[in-house]
Amino acid sequence: MATKITSISFERGIPCAEAFPVSQIQQCAAAILAADAATVLQYGKSMGYMPLRETIANWHGASPEEVLVGNGSLQIQEFLSLLLLRPGDTVFVEQPTYDRAITIFRRHGANVVGIPLEPDGLDIEFLIAQLRKVRPKFLYLIPDFQNPSGVTTSLSKREEIVRLAEEHDFWIIEDGPYRALRYRGSDVPLMRTLNPDRVLHLSSFAKVLSPGVRIGYLIASERIVEAVARIATDTYVTPGLLAQGIAYEFCRRGWLEPNVERLKGIYWPRLKATVSALRESLPAADWVEPEGGFFVGITLPPPMNVADLQVRAAEVGLSLSDGRGFFPQGGGERFLRLAFTALSEPEICEGISRLARLVSH
Amino acid sequence: MATKITSISFERGIPCAEAFPVSQIQQCAAAILAADAATVLQYGKSMGYMPLRETIANWHGASPEEVLVGNGSLQIQEFLSLLLLRPGDTVFVEQPTYDRAITIFRRHGANVVGIPLEPDGLDIEFLIAQLRKVRPKFLYLIPDFQNPSGVTTSLSKREEIVRLAEEHDFWIIEDGPYRALRYRGSDVPLMRTLNPDRVLHLSSFAKVLSPGVRIGYLIASERIVEAVARIATDTYVTPGLLAQGIAYEFCRRGWLEPNVERLKGIYWPRLKATVSALRESLPAADWVEPEGGFFVGITLPPPMNVADLQVRAAEVGLSLSDGRGFFPQGGGERFLRLAFTALSEPEICEGISRLARLVSH
Numbered sequence: 225m226a227t228k229i230t231s232i233s234f235e236r237g238i239p240c241a242e243a244f245p246v247s248q249i250q251q252c253a254a255a256i257l258a259a260d261a262a263t264v265l266q267y268g269k270s271m272g273y274m275p276l277r278e279t280i281a282n283w284h285g286a287s288p289e290e291v292l293v294g295n296g297s298l299q300i301q302e303f304l305s306l307l308l309l310r311p312g313d314t315v316f317v318e319q320p321t322y323d324r325a326i327t328i329f330r331r332h333g334a335n336v337v338g339i340p341l342e343p344d345g346l347d348i349e350f351l352i353a354q355l356r357k358v359r360p361k362f363l364y365l366i367p368d369f370q371n372p373s374g375v376t377t378s379l380s381k382r383e384e385i386v387r388l389a390e391e392h393d394f395w396i397i398e399d400g401p402y403r404a405l406r407y408r409g410s411d412v413p414l415m416r417t418l419n420p421d422r423v424l425h426l427s428s429f430a431k432v433l434s435p436g437v438r439i440g441y442l443i444a445s446e447r448i449v450e451a452v453a454r455i456a457t458d459t460y461v462t463p464g465l466l467a468q469g470i471a472y473e474f475c476r477r478g479w480l481e482p483n484v485e486r487l488k489g490i491y492w493p494r495l496k497a498t499v500s501a502l503r504e505s506l507p508a509a510d511w512v513e514p515e516g517g518f519f520v521g522i523t524l525p526p527p528m529n530v531a532d533l534q535v536r537a538a539e540v541g542l543s544l545s546d547g548r549g550f551f552p553q554g555g556g557e558r559f560l561r562l563a564f565t566a567l568s569e570p571e572i573c574e575g576i577s578r579l580a581r582l583v584s585h
Numbered sequence: 586m587a588t589k590i591t592s593i594s595f596e597r598g599i600p601c602a603e604a605f606p607v608s609q610i611q612q613c614a615a616a617i618l619a620a621d622a623a624t625v626l627q628y629g630k631s632m633g634y635m636p637l638r639e640t641i642a643n644w645h646g647a648s649p650e651e652v653l654v655g656n657g658s659l660q661i662q663e664f665l666s667l668l669l670l671r672p673g674d675t676v677f678v679e680q681p682t683y684d685r686a687i688t689i690f691r692r693h694g695a696n697v698v699g700i701p702l703e704p705d706g707l708d709i710e711f712l713i714a715q716l717r718k719v720r721p722k723f724l725y726l727i728p729d730f731q732n733p734s735g736v737t738t739s740l741s742k743r744e745e746i747v748r749l750a751e752e753h754d755f756w757i758i759e760d761g762p763y764r765a766l767r768y769r770g771s772d773v774p775l776m777r778t779l780n781p782d783r784v785l786h787l788s789s790f791a792k793v794l795s796p797g798v799r800i801g802y803l804i805a806s807e808r809i810v811e812a813v814a815r816i817a818t819d820t821y822v823t824p825g826l827l828a829q830g831i832a833y834e835f836c837r838r839g840w841l842e843p844n845v846e847r848l849k850g851i852y853w854p855r856l857k858a859t860v861s862a863l864r865e866s867l868p869a870a871d872w873v874e875p876e877g878g879f880f881v882g883i884t885l886p887p888p889m890n891v892a893d894l895q896v897r898a899a900e901v902g903l904s905l906s907d908g909r910g911f912f913p914q915g916g917g918e919r920f921l922r923l924a925f926t927a928l929s930e931p932e933i934c935e936g937i938s939r940l941a942r943l944v945s946h
Contacts, residue, residue: 236628238627238628239627241622241623241627244622244623244626244627246618246619246622246626249618249622249626249827250614250615250618250619253611253614253615253618254611254614254615257607257610257611257614258607258611261602261605261607261610262602262605263797264797265605265607265610265795265796265797265798266599266600266602266605266795266796266797267597267599267791267796267797268797295656295799295821295824295825296821296822296823298820298821298822299820299821302820302821306692324819324822327819328819328820331667331819430628434626434627434827435626435627435628435822435823436624436625436626436627436628436629436823436825436826436827436830437626437825437827438656438821438823438824438825438826438827458685458688458689458692459659459660459663459689460656460657460659460660460663460799461657461659461685461796462657462796462797462799463656463799464656464797464798464799464825464828465797465799466610466795466797466798466799466828466831467825467827467828469797470827
């Protein structure tokens with residue numbers, strides 16, 4: 225008789241259940257309804273709940289008029305695409321990049337060009353060569369603990385990219401949902417701070433509070449925020465203000481920072497377990513050790529093929545994502561994104577050991 | 586010295602502040618977080634929170650697989666437009682109709698054709714004449730207490746429209762956010778019940794619970810729901826599950842029906858005040874007395890012009906919406922939508938008396 229195999233999934237970049245500060249969220253829901261029900265239960269401005277916009281603006285040295293809070297940051301990417309893209313336009317992305325971003329840009333008829341990612345950010349020479357051929361409407365990137373690679377873009381590359389954006393007149397969409405979850409090393413300046421007129425910054429409460437509250441935000445010039453707000457009004461009238469009120473109350477009570485520290489305490493050991501298991505069991509694979517975030521992106525040695533591997537992995541109770549979705553222009557056959565935040569350390573060790581056995585046979 | 590004039594707005598179709606069952610929503614938030622935090626705070630399926638889908642399915646004799654719950658019904662109209670429309674397609678709407686719906690359809694490149702609305706629903710002869718010229722992708726309509734006219738479509742017209750949809754092969758989008766708020770008379774069958782394969786039914790919790798929870802839903806065939814869910818996943822991954830959990834708990838406790846009865850107790854006297862003030866002060870205007878909902882749509886006698894009237898109204902502290910936005914193909918210069926739910930009876934009487942003075946001078 226076969227031993228029962230516990231299934232282990234490296235597929236989805238989601239928080240673990242113990243990440244959620246349930247009792248605090250309960251208190252915040254009760255408090256915001258006591259304090260401001262007439263606003264958070266009502267229709268309102270599509271720019272979002274003003275106290276939360278002010279809070280986010282304060283974090284970033286921006287004005288509330290430069291902040292729009294909406295139903296998740298992917299939804300705001302959709303709005304930015306509606307605003308900026310016309311069919312046939314070109315968008316540059318890191319290769320690999322967040323698969324759902326590629327889908328959004330393509331839905332708007334964009335030609336998505338991948339710029340290879342190096343251990344410290346985009347391949348700048350490749351970027352410059354592409355810029356000689358075509359001016360993109362924007363470059364979309366995730367500079368901190370990138371999804372799916374885990375790579376952080378160095379300061380010098382951030383500066384160079386912002387300089388190129390100015391020289392060649394394209395927007396930068398800087399997506400930063402993982403930024404607060406830095407487990408080691410020190411913060412690299414946001415690209416937005418290098419050039420607030422050129423960089424549209426996106427972030428989210430999904431990884432630091434909860435995905436189910438569905439709150440993302442945009443920090444950009446007033447002109448862009450106003451244009452996105454018009455699109456938001458035309459799309460959903462008002463965002464989810466009750467959830468925004470709850471998140472605001474959570475911040476107002478000073479609970480966000482301790483919550484982030486608590487999350488780091490959960491996730492960092494999981495990242496360390498992932499990396500040391502990889503070092504031990506998969507020395508032939510190639511990866512960059514992330515300083516934070518949700519993912520380690522690994523490239524398996526040739527002639528491995530993730531599509532084949534997925535099938536064999538399923539047989540031993542291992543779920544792997546197909547890396548090809550992260551590569552807009554093909555490739556990625558040997559790329560695996562390992563999402564470690566929702567797995568315990570023993571699950572991570574067992575999962576990578578199963579993976580290593582599959583790779584070596 | 587001028588007497589201070591209180592400003593009165595007939596513009597926005599929003600609930601009054603006392604409509605919100607604040608303490609019950611507090612209890613539901615605490616309860617759903619105690620019962621199911623791991624689901625409502627997490628990422629999940631784009632079809633929405635399963636217990637709420639089951640609840641809505643039960644109301645409609647549908648299966649949960651035929652229900653998608655999303656971030657407001659306008660957002661779902663956007664999804665349906667993405668699914669069904671290509672630039673150059675034709676959409677039929679009631680004339681007048683909900684202005685935001687026109688905006689959505691046009692954003693997708695649709696040619697929006699208005700079919701005149703009579704006191705019992707669409708002008709069927711006009712509809713048939715238009716169908717001889719062009720097959721629309723869909724007909725969008727609000728059969729109960731229509732926005733902006735207040736008109737309810739009769740059963741015989743519902744049957745005829747559904748028959749025509751079958752004969753000419755177009756979809757019907759039936760938008761029903763006001764349906765539960767019937768103050769007199771009896772329910773007319775939903776168009777969806779007349780032909781569940783042909784009618785895509787939309788509704789919302791905005792008018793019966795709260796707009797700020799941002800919950801709308803679609804009831805349609807499994808095939809359509811699955812296709813919309815794929816678009817929803819690509820747009821926002823997961824809807825606002827915390828808010829959906831709160832609404833589910835509200836329904837589970839049996840609180841929705843008494844809340845709707847309470848709302849009728851607030852709104853019906855306001856509708857009666859509106860109608861009797863109109864009868865008394867504006868006998869020359871033309872309107873249909875609604876049996877429920879949020880709006881009375883009136884047509885002023887010639888040579889009145891709402892655009893001119895707006896300016897003079899503002900001078901006497903009266904906010905009026907420009908009727909032309911509700912008319913996709915021009916017209917509406919003499920049309921006024923009076924939203925009465927957020928005004929007290931004295932405000933309604935005073936507001937219509939100000940309006941009457943403007944009209945008569």
